[in-house]
Amino acid sequence: MKKLWTRPKQMQGSVGEDSDRTDDEPLVIDAEGNITESENNKQSVVKQTQNSAKEDSIATEFDALKKILEHRVGLHTSFDVVFREMVFGGKKAGIFYYNGFAKDNVLTMVLDRLSTAEHVSDHAKDVAITDIPIQHEVGHSAGQDTIQLFMDALIPHIQVKQTDKLNEVIDQVAMGATGFFFEGSAAAIVVDAKSFPVRSTEEPDLERVVRGSRDGFVETLLTNVTLVRRRIRDPRLKLEMLRVGRRTHTDVCLAYIDDICDPALVEAIRDKINQIQVEGLPLAEKQLEEALVGKSWNPYPMVRYSERPDVIAVHLLEGHVTLFVDTSPSVIILPATFFHHVQHAEEYRQTPMAGTYLRWVRFLGIAASLFLLPLWFLLVSSPELKPVGMDFIGPQEAVKLPLLVQFLIAELGIDLMRMAAVHTPAPLTTAMGLVAAVLVGEVAVKTGLFVNEVILYLAVAAVGTFATPSYELGLANRLTRLMLLIASAIWKVPGFVIVSTVWVIYLATRRSYNAPYLWPFIPFNVKAMREIVLRRPFLAVKTRMSLTKPADSTRQP
Numbered sequence: 001m002k003k004l005w006t007r008p009k010q011m012q013g014s015v016g017e018d019s020d021r022t023d024d025e026p027l028v029i030d031a032e033g034n035i036t037e038s039e040n041n042k043q044s045v046v047k048q049t050q051n052s053a054k055e056d057s058i059a060t061e062f063d064a065l066k067k068i069l070e071h072r073v074g075l076h077t078s079f080d081v082v083f084r085e086m087v088f089g090g091k092k093a094g095i096f097y098y099n100g101f102a103k104d105n106v107l108t109m110v111l112d113r114l115s116t117a118e119h120v121s122d123h124a125k126d127v128a129i130t131d132i133p134i135q136h137e138v139g140h141s142a143g144q145d146t147i148q149l150f151m152d153a154l155i156p157h158i159q160v161k162q163t164d165k166l167n168e169v170i171d172q173v174a175m176g177a178t179g180f181f182f183e184g185s186a187a188a189i190v191v192d193a194k195s196f197p198v199r200s201t202e203e204p205d206l207e208r209v210v211r212g213s214r215d216g217f218v219e220t221l222l223t224n225v226t227l228v229r230r231r232i233r234d235p236r237l238k239l240e241m242l243r244v245g246r247r248t249h250t251d252v253c254l255a256y257i258d259d260i261c262d263p264a265l266v267e268a269i270r271d272k273i274n275q276i277q278v279e280g281l282p283l284a285e286k287q288l289e290e291a292l293v294g295k296s297w298n299p300y301p302m303v304r305y306s307e308r309p310d311v312i313a314v315h316l317l318e319g320h321v322t323l324f325v326d327t328s329p330s331v332i333i334l335p336a337t338f339f340h341h342v343q344h345a346e347e348y349r350q351t352p353m354a355g356t357y358l359r360w361v362r363f364l365g366i367a368a369s370l371f372l373l374p375l376w377f378l379l380v381s382s383p384e385l386k387p388v389g390m391d392f393i394g395p396q397e398a399v400k401l402p403l404l405v406q407f408l409i410a411e412l413g414i415d416l417m418r419m420a421a422v423h424t425p426a427p428l429t430t431a432m433g434l435v436a437a438v439l440v441g442e443v444a445v446k447t448g449l450f451v452n453e454v455i456l457y458l459a460v461a462a463v464g465t466f467a468t469p470s471y472e473l474g475l476a477n478r479l480t481r482l483m484l485l486i487a488s489a490i491w492k493v494p495g496f497v498i499v500s501t502v503w504v505i506y507l508a509t510r511r512s513y514n515a516p517y518l519w520p521f522i523p524f525n526v527k528a529m530r531e532i533v534l535r536r537p538f539l540a541v542k543t544r545m546s547l548t549k550p551a552d553s554t555r556q557p
Contacts, residue, residue, distance in 0.1 A: 058166050080099040094183070103195040155189065178191045292334075377485060
């Protein structure tokens with residue numbers, strides 16, 4: 001037997017999950033005395049939505065509003081959260097901002113204008129919203145006439161937004177904006193007047209050129225996209241703003257040229273970013289890269305980074321997608337192949353002949369960083385492999401340590417010195433270099449622990465690693481060199497051949513957003529491979545590479 005029962009008012013809120021019920025909401029009691037819901041799931045969802053909307057609404061009374069801000073953002077607890085109450089034109093206003101983000105000169109100008117405003121209540125009470133010539137997205141809320149009057153006539157700023165959602169105000173203020181509340185009004189005005197700590201747009205250390213622009217990206221997203229806008233003034237350059245991170249709310253800008261970039265590529269990247277469910281991206285672009293590429297122990301970079309706006313502009317014109325992440329000076333380029341990581345802007349700053357020569361020298365350096373040490377070790381450990389007339393290769397006298405141990409110790413020593421150089425203050429780096437070169441290297445050779453040739457070839461391989469334009473690719477090649485060296489020491493020639501083959505097959509099976517990683521070598525593309533090997537004249541390149549499947553493949557009219 002079941003009967004309907006209405007919860008008495010004194011029991012309201014006594015049960016945790018039922019505390020939001022209305023006074024006369026019916027419940028059902030079965031024969032055993034258990035209370036069950038009489039409302040279906042759909043009504044429950046609707047009610048939750050209404051409660052959520054109620055929590056997101058802006059309180060018209062400042063006392064209630066400040067209590068909400070105390071709970072949500074730590075007002076009166078965090079020293080940098082400010083809620084300044086003032087009176088403008090007879091209306092009580094509350095200015096909500098973070099002290100470190102406020103741009104003093106802009107806000108002072110706004111406050112000066114508001115301070116001279118006349119009593120606005122007489123102007124607003126007889127004016128209907130429909131009589132105001134400016135159309136607003138937010139309307140028909142409490143105090144709307146006052147909000148519109150302040151927004152349209154009294155706040156002298158160009159980046160102004162009106163909203164009736166408290167969450168949006170809090171998010172915008174956390175990004176550096178300032179919120180204006182007016183007592184009696186269920187909406188607010190957000191003024192984008194922020195000032196971030198920012199360094200100058202100086203040339204990046206990793207991508208220096210002899211002749212060319214000296215500006216580089218910084219940690220402010222708006223500055224970075226402006227540097228690219230300055231170079232590409234095409235109105236079809238699209239900059240979509242996305243947000244990642246439940247706590248950090250990190251801004252991510254998806255940039256592409258609408259009539260060049262493949263729409264499927266843009267949609268795939270956009271969907272992937274929207275599906276990222278993480279607490280935040282405090283390490284910015286690197287954590288975003290791992291979230292996009294997926295879980296993998298692959299040492300080779302699947303995206304390309306650049307801190308130069310001219311490099312980003314070139315890739316946008318090629319049909320690539322770029323990702324700007326706030327707080328990071330590095331911009332992600334997608335898709336990116338192995339050969340994207342071996343090109344440098346310096347090759348395009350010189351004549352085609354000089355640029356081609358520099359590219360070939362760079363290729364030789366990268367090849368030496370990979371194969372020089374394993375090949376030398378094979379020739380030394382298997383003298384029958386030495387070509388005629390090259391008997392001088394190899395140590396001429398006995399040493400105390402095996403060659404493989406020497407190579408491993410020297411490799412680890414170079415990495416240790418590189419890390420020490422990063423953490424050493426600039427005035428002491430020269431002294432550290434002298435200690436490493438003279439005291440460690442020379443003394444180790446004189447005492448018989450190391451062979452001169454080991455130091456020589458290792459130095460050549462290290463120079464090839466440093467000549468690699470991509471820092472990430474240089475580190476990956478270093479790991480590959482160690483694997484080749486160990487395989488050559490254990491299994492001789494078969495080990496070198498097998499590991500080299502597995503390495504090529506592994507890279508050939510990698511894909512960067514559906515782009516083959518070794519393209520245009522595997523699969524082979526004659527025209528694209530010619531662009532990789534030769535630095536052709538600018539006007540001779542008529543079409544874009546087919547890697548990105550551009551909607552418009554014509555580069556020159």
